[in-house]
Amino acid sequence: MLITVDFASAQPLSDQVAGAVRTALADGTAAPGDRLPSARNVAASLGINLHTVLRGYQQLRDEGLVELRRGRTAVISGTTDRLRLRLEAAAREFAATARQAGASDEQAMAAAQAALRDLP
Amino acid sequence: MSDYAAQGRVRRLVLAALGPPLVVLVPMLLVATVGERLPERVTVHSWSFATRIGFTWQEWSAQPVFGMMMWAQALLVVAFLSYWHVPLGQRLVVALGWTVGLLIPVAYTLWALGLTPAFGGEVRPGWPMAAQVAGTAAAFALGWAVGGPLPRHPETDAVPPPWLRSMPIGAAQRVMFVTRSWSARRLVTGAMLVGLALWLGFWPLILWAVFEAAQARTRLQIDAGGLSVTLPWVGLRRTVPWTRVRHADVMSEPPKGRYKLDDGGWGWGALSGKGPVLVVSLADDRRLAYSTSQAGTAAALVNGWLHRLRAGSC
Numbered sequence: 001m002l003i004t005v006d007f008a009s010a011q012p013l014s015d016q017v018a019g020a021v022r023t024a025l026a027d028g029t030a031a032p033g034d035r036l037p038s039a040r041n042v043a044a045s046l047g048i049n050l051h052t053v054l055r056g057y058q059q060l061r062d063e064g065l066v067e068l069r070r071g072r073t074a075v076i077s078g079t080t081d082r083l084r085l086r087l088e089a090a091a092r093e094f095a096a097t098a099r100q101a102g103a104s105d106e107q108a109m110a111a112a113q114a115a116l117r118d119l120p
Numbered sequence: 121m122s123d124y125a126a127q128g129r130v131r132r133l134v135l136a137a138l139g140p141p142l143v144v145l146v147p148m149l150l151v152a153t154v155g156e157r158l159p160e161r162v163t164v165h166s167w168s169f170a171t172r173i174g175f176t177w178q179e180w181s182a183q184p185v186f187g188m189m190m191w192a193q194a195l196l197v198v199a200f201l202s203y204w205h206v207p208l209g210q211r212l213v214v215a216l217g218w219t220v221g222l223l224i225p226v227a228y229t230l231w232a233l234g235l236t237p238a239f240g241g242e243v244r245p246g247w248p249m250a251a252q253v254a255g256t257a258a259a260f261a262l263g264w265a266v267g268g269p270l271p272r273h274p275e276t277d278a279v280p281p282p283w284l285r286s287m288p289i290g291a292a293q294r295v296m297f298v299t300r301s302w303s304a305r306r307l308v309t310g311a312m313l314v315g316l317a318l319w320l321g322f323w324p325l326i327l328w329a330v331f332e333a334a335q336a337r338t339r340l341q342i343d344a345g346g347l348s349v350t351l352p353w354v355g356l357r358r359t360v361p362w363t364r365v366r367h368a369d370v371m372s373e374p375p376k377g378r379y380k381l382d383d384g385g386w387g388w389g390a391l392s393g394k395g396p397v398l399v400v401s402l403a404d405d406r407r408l409a410y411s412t413s414q415a416g417t418a419a420a421l422v423n424g425w426l427h428r429l430r431a432g433s434c
Contacts, residue, residue: 001298002417008292029414037298037341045296045343 001030001037005046013048017056025065025076026085036066036074124404125205127271132210135266136200139217140192146225192220205406206383211267218263219256226255273364276403279430280367280423285416287424296343297421299412300352301390306336335381338390340398340410342421347400347408349381349390360408362429366401368422370415375399379409398422 003020005013024030037045039053046053057074060066065085066074098108196217203209280286289295313329316322339350346361358381373395377386389409391397396415400408400422412418 002295002414002421003297004293004295006290006293008290029417035300037296041298041341042296045341045345046294047344048294 001034003037003042003046005048014052014055014059017042017048017053018059021056021060022065022085023089025082026089028082030076032076034076036076038073123205124271124274125207125210128207128269129204129210132207132214132267133197133200135263136196136210136214136217137193139214139219139221139263140189140196142218142221143189143192143224144186146222150225188224192217196220202384205385205404207270209383211264211270214267215260215263218266219260222259222262223252223256226259227252274403275363276366277363277430278366280426284367284369284423285420286427287417287420289421289424289428291428294344295421295424296341297414297418298339298341299414299418300337300339301392301411303336303338303390303392305393306332310336335390338381338410340390340412340418342418342425344425347422349408349410351381360400360402362425364403365422365426366403367426368398368400368419370419371395371397371399371409373397374411375407375409377407379407 001021001024003017005016005020007013009016011019021030021036030036036042036057039050039057042048042053043050057066057068060074061068065077067077068074094112095108098111103111196213199216200210200213203213287295310329310333313325313332317325317329334351334354337352339352341348341350346359346365348357348359350357374391374393374397375386378384379387379389379391381388381390385406387402387406387408389407390411391409392411394411396411396413398408398410398412398415398418400410400419402408410418
């Protein structure tokens with residue numbers, strides 16, 4: 001599992017940690033039953049606060065993606081909806097690209113709908 | 121190929137070879153020193169080799185320890201050859217050689233001294249065992265001390281070749297990668313050893329089983345400190361700092377050679393027997409190989425870290 005945080009980003013670090021786990025779930029590199037690295041380990045490796053990592057893990061728990069067990073162990077939940085995560089990840093990437101290109105919301109939505117219509 | 125292990129290798133080989141002769145020399149010295157105070161005849165019952173009754177001390181001192189010394193010497197030399205490019209392994213062989221060379225004589229000495237009237241004629245219960253444990257630890261420590269110091273580990277500041285995939289890592293970014301691997305072979309071996317121990321009632325096999333099982337699960341972590349391989353069940357961790365890494369690549373199947381958790385001439389690592397494999401080229405011309413389905417990501421991250429650290433960019 002790859003966890004990346006960017007100190008220059010406006011996104012809170014805990015959101016970035018949670019986002020890294022969502023990406024791993026979406027691309028299949030993490031699967032139900034897998035253990036996340038311990039919060040302490042992540043905090044030490046990335047040089048961030050332990051509570052920041054725990055906040056990220058709690059977000060994932062609230063979304064039903066992980067189960068937090070005793071000893072601050074986080075395990076990917078068996079009920080993880082991978083299709084939803086993949087769609088969300090692809091949508092985020094599309095939205096970022098559209099925004100970067102200067103497209104309005106309507107233009108972006110129209111382009112997405114057209115692309116869906118064009119699929120066989 | 122740079123052979124950094126060459127520095128001091130002959131000295132370590134000689135030191136390793138010095139251990140086993142002590143198995144012969146110490147009993148001889150003992151007989152020469154206190155032989156007159158020992159009983160005229162000795163009975164050896166259930167000793168390591170055979171039961172012998174009524175042979176003289178001169179005969180005793182020349183008993184099959186000579187053959188044992190030759191075996192120990194041969195084993196140590198073979199072990200040393202397997203660590204030809206690994207100074208740390210050579211140092212370990214020196215320490216083991218000295219342990220073997222002193223452990224058996226210490227046991228002999230304690231046993232013989234217990235027979236001499238000058239030393240009370242009998243050994244207090246428990247005391248020989250404590251003395252043997254202390255003697256073993258002291259012999260290992262002595263061998264370890266004389267086996268050092270080791271040559272300085274080679275380092276590199278070369279940037280990975282451009283054709284290797286590299287993950288861009290920004291100046292404000294922090295990245296870590298964690299993956300785990302299982303070795304079914306280690307687990308099966310451990311289970312078989314437990315079965316064998318139960319069947320034969322030979323409990324030391326349990327220790328071997330634990331040793332095998334402890335290596336069944338490994339974790340690879342890549343972060344700002346380098347690459348670390350951990351045995352989570354025993355809490356042992358080995359880290360390769362970035363200064364010792366040249367570059368990383370992916371192979372679709374395990375590379376040729378021996379890659380286990382202990383060092384060898386080819387390198388070290390944890391292979392599950394099927395690809396893909398992360399292959400990290402080290403500054404001492406060996407490799408770290410680790411089986412993981414995410415070998416591509418791991419290799420790109422290693423090269424990305426090296427680019428950031430050495431070229432100041434990605």
